[in-house]
Amino acid sequence: MGTSLKIAILIVLGLVIFVVSPFFGLETISPASLLKGLDPGDADVFWKMRVPRAVAAFLAGAGLSLSGMVFQALFRNPLATPFTLGVSSGASFGASMYFFLGGSALASLGGVGPLFASLFGAGLSVAMVWLITSAKGGFSTVIMLLAGVVINFFFSSLVLFVQYLSDSNDSLRIMHWLMGSLSGLDTPRLADLAFVVLAGFVAIRLIAQEIDLLTAGEELAASRGVKVNRVKLIIFITASVVVGSVVSLAGPIGFVGLMVPHACRLILGWSHRILIPAVFFVGGAFLVLCDLVSRIILAPAEIPIGIITSMLGGPFFLWTLFKSQKTGDLF
């Protein structure tokens, strides 16, 4: 099958999922009734809740998948994701601090408070990974991954500590949010997320060829004319800002950044010129689908979307690990 046909199929599938998703939920809304004109109650549910939610899920999925993809190319390791590098837990720490201090100092920030808090946390964790690795001289992949693991633990325990200090109300909010959920969606903030994710997409697309070369190895990339450190910096900043924004809105939704890039590479190969739009699109559609499942599988109850992705992601992670041990190399 040709690459263009594969891409066409992925786009059609993704569009179908995106368009169909808002019709399902606690009550199914039929396309026919949408065309005839919905009654005000259904119209509110459809246009003010389900459509924004599908958009949010799409943006979150696209952003997390893109970030995973660039981290994997940078570290030449399929297990490098916003989570394994500690970016998500940094962002989570930032957001839980916001919930903890929510009533006081940070409240003046209003709706963008959680965003700034998450970005601050994500930035903090990236800065720490950066400092640890550069202190060891050079950007060794092994050291960077290990630093990510350590920072992950560090921030996870800080989140637990914040939870411990919080009253039961805040603690519950933090816990629910940590599961990763799109249920308490703050619709006005969708525009911020859209801006960040689309800007991230453009930034990454602009360095597609450099990312290809980085995949071939840093020395090789430099000898082919890539300004390696600058590209690394762009990747780090872009991915951290995107992950921070997604986490601030939807909590740490795990494993998307692992599964989607991997699946796309299996289907489409390694050229990032093709991979970047594919990962963006498939990642978005995948999370819309997961969100749909999370809304209907135990209806009327709704499970946090992070639980769905983790249930899929855990086995996938193990499969990647076993496969990589068998073939002796990670990709």
Add this chain to the structure above:
Amino acid sequence: MMISVKDFSFSIGGKQILFDVAFDLPKGAYLSILGPNGAGKSTLLKCLLRLHEKGTAKGSILIDGKPLEGYSQKGLARLISYVPQAGGWIPPFTVQELSKLSRFPYISGLSGLTKKDVEAVDRALETTGLTAMRDRPLKTLSGGERQKAFLAAAVAQETPIMLLDEPASFLDPHHTSEMEKLLIRLNQEQGLSMIAVTHDLNHPAKTKGLALILRKGRVMYFGDVPGLLGKGVLEEAFDHQFVYLENPKSGLPVILAE
């Protein structure tokens, strides 16, 4: 393209690795860098490629009279190509894709490969005899074929200077000899200047080129092969005795470790 290294010293983390290295390499020369393990061969090669950012350098490296730092990253990549040591990371690309990546220094902005780029890649694959294997993933190749694919990628970069880090290590005798013939052809027929780090003491004689011997970061010898033989230079450099013979077939000197 003349390379000129002037009193070049280099240290990383307070540890000095190269001491006042100096040599002038004329255009089209084939230089083999020899020396015991830890002598600073790879460091010198990386300094020539400007791959060492952590570390302090003194002295200068000039290409055509212009200091290395004066070149842009892409500008340098249009002058010097690089074949990494065999046995490292295997990129997830096919033979042809790897060569296409080498056209990066000629691409501006978001534009893709032009007809000229595709032709350069085709030529490189033909020169290295890899045309039939162009669509094979690097992972499925033997070590010898894969090393040739890396060489093809460097050829596709169309630079006047090529740097190689132990181009034939880990290869069997057949592939070693094939690789050597290719490198000699590139040097003698296409006029590329070659600089190769190698452990093969007979490499400089086969290439009819120059040898540079490093020991503890200092240049012990720089010159042609006849000047190197039987003067105790190798003995001192490697702290070992050698026997000098002549290959009855080619008439070239053969150096054997005792």
